[in-house]
Amino acid sequence: MENIVTIDSVCAYCGVGCDIAAHVDIKENKIKKIFAHPDGATSEGKLCVKGTYGYDFVDAKERINAPRIRKSFLEKNPHIKEVIATSLTELDNTWYESDLDSATTAGAMKLKDIQAKYGEKSVCSLGGARSSCESAYYFQKFTRFTLNSPHVDNCARVCHSPSLKGMRLTIGEGAASNPFDDIYKTEFMIVMGSNTTEAHPIVGNRMIKAAQNGTPIACFDVREIKLHKFSKYKAITPHESNLLVLNMIAYTIITEELYHKDFIKNRTKNFEHFKENILADPYANPEFFRDVAGYEYLADMLPEIAREYATKKSLILWGLGITEHVDGSYAVMAIVHLALMTGNIGKDGAGVMPLRGQTNVQGVCDMGMLPYYAPDYQAPKEVGLMTPQLVDGMLDGTIRGVLNIGEDLTHIHPNLNKLIKAFENLELIFVQELFMTDIAERADIVVGVKSAYEKTGIYINAMRKVHLSTPLVKSDLPDDWEVIKLLDEKMGGGYDFNSSEDIWEDVRKTATNRFSGASYKVLRDNEKAGISWPIKDDGTGTPVLHREDFRTQDGIGAFRYHGYTLSGMVEEIINKKLKGYHLTTGRIMAHYNNSAQTKYTEKLMKRHTEDLLLVHEDDAADFTSEKVILKTEYGETNPLTVKFTDKVRPKTLYTTFHHANSKLNHIFGDKSDELIMTAAFKSIQVEIVSA
DSSP: OTTEEEEEEEOSSBTTOOEEEEEEETTTTEEEEEEOOTTOTTTTTOOOHHHHHTTGGGGOTTSOOSOEEEHHHHHHOHHHHHHHGGGOEEOSSSEEEOOHHHHHHHHHHHHHHHHHHHOGGGEEEEEOTTSOHHHHHHHHHIIIIISOOOOEEOGGGGTTHHHHHHHHHHHSOOSOSSOGGGGGTOSEEEEESOOHHHHSHHHHHHHHHHHHTTOOEEEEESBOOGGGGGOSEEEEOOTTOHHHHHHHHHHHHHHTTOSOHHHHHHHEEOHHHHHHHHHHOTTOSGGGGGGSTTOTTHHHHHHHHHHHHHHSOEEEEEOHHHHSSTTHHHHHHHHHHHHHHHTOSSBTTBEEEEOOOBTTHHHHHHTTOBTTBBGGGBOOSSOOOOHHHHHHHHHHTSOOEEEEESOOHHHHSSOHHHHHHHHHTOSEEEEEESSOOHHHHTOSEEEEOOOGGGSOEEEEOTTOEEEEEOOSSOOSSOOHHHHHHHHHHHTTOOOOOOSHHHHHHHHHHHOHHHHTTOOHHHHHHTTTTOEESSOOTTSOOOSSOOSSSOSSTTSOEEOOOOOOOOOHHHHHHHTTOOOSEEEEEEOOTTOOTTOTTGGGOHHHHHHOSSOOEEEEGGGGGGOOSSEEEEEETTEEOOOEEEEEESSBOTTEEEEEOOOGGGOGGGSOOSOBOTTTOOBOTTOEEEEEEEO
8 A cells, every 4th residue: 555554563452462563554653453464472463452443543633742731830939931932822712832951951950949949759750651761760870869859759559569569578579470472371370350351352262372372370369250161160258258268278388288299399488487377267167158158168168279270380360359469469479489389480381470450660760769668679779659649748738749650559559538638738849741641730831742653662561572663654743751851951950861772881881680781782683573581691581480490589488477367348248247339440441441542542542431330130229220339438420321240249339440531540558568558449349429
């Protein structure tokens, strides 16, 4: 076709990180079609609906094409307005439009004012998982060294931080041990807290194919999901019972002596202590479920699952249904315990695999965009605060400025009434975004930047595959790192980065354990397939981790027992006092997180125009109106449309969180993972109010 070229790149959505190809009209500078090559290493020649159709955002008329500065911000800071006055043009009653130089000048001037008045640590940087590794690396480096503030964090705080914590404490590495294709090599799979066919569809495809070819699956969730149709074990569990269930599987493996004695002896420590604690744990025996009404069948099912897992080459894969609980980190440790005691790790078809969320959330963590890790998971010069702690700092006045890249903070975080009040206390909110998201609408300065489909950059998917992304279309907007560079220069920094490759070369020197051999040339030569880190100096990757030793200091895997605490729904059932409704949340295939990009594609919006509330048919008497409001002590949602189904249990509710106007996150409080402060989004008791 005339003017049409085919360009290979990487999908801009979930952590699967599919290889994509695009037909681009180079004359119009427009994407005409996105598809996957039949030999696509990650995609296997197929994309989900987001990957296929979700590119209309690129040239949506709502894109931020010029920097915006809030009028009231300049009224409060007349000395800044005086400096940039000639660049300002009126946009509407709220905003001026300006240019990039003036917007970064205004941001830098205010950062200097804030730090002079409140100290260097009064500013923080948040976000980056939608951007490239190069931008995330520069973002944390600028914050830590130019601004001299230790406060950096990203959206892993609300998703897989407990996976990183639990795995680091047990096997020394917080990333998936195996590639997705090991789903075809395994003999048994446990899938927990992951609606994989919706949240990670191309991985879900692999699971379904494996099941159809005879691989048994044990699928755990609090409601019935599509994957249950293909599973040998359809395990519907009570809310907040992950750690309970995992310790019960361990109990069966121990009492029936199904554990791998040689592997435990040669490659682990603390097993005897762990064994003693499991055997003495009053909640570890699966027989406990005989007294949990409605879930009695688990007393028989869990030992069967334990036997298959222990005696076969097995994988465990999990999602946010594991991590977004108060015991998320402990549940991840419990998952790793099962792998350690059975030797189901460090070989083809056997391992532990967290299914990461954002397209580059693995990458931004690798780049050190976390308060307690520098790049390559080294110790930072100073440990900073996690996002929930920073919110408390905003409220008490110790945090006064926020720099934000691509994380819709006032949509995706919990306890939004509190968080919005905290953000109102700030003297500077500087946002780099594609659209006027909720946080952008609250910002003082907003800079429109390139999307993933308009820039060169490195993205790392959930199986550690490093991809060099190629831009599909051209854009005059700055890349995120180019905005940071201007801020850096104006704040007295001196990093001589003139391209994304310059930044990546600095990454290779800093993060040598993972990226020393990952030059742009090597990555371009492996553009479709990607390479799994650690990438050696000769450019070869490491698809399977932990073959010879673990990535702990002594190379040994550690058992770290933590018992289940009776609470929540299980405690209510045991005491025959099940009251109210327990809500859980999740994704649907057509949208991604806050739908900031997908909502600009009509085909995707038609599939899911609102967040529906799924209610069991037997609970219809409590839902007499078409719409209801969910209410807790922290806040309430906007009215949600009720849909009756038999796919959730009685007294269990389910909804998605893609639309900001639903106000779902207003009803969650500060309840979070005990070790790492990830919000407990997967279970909350709610009051029902007719709308």
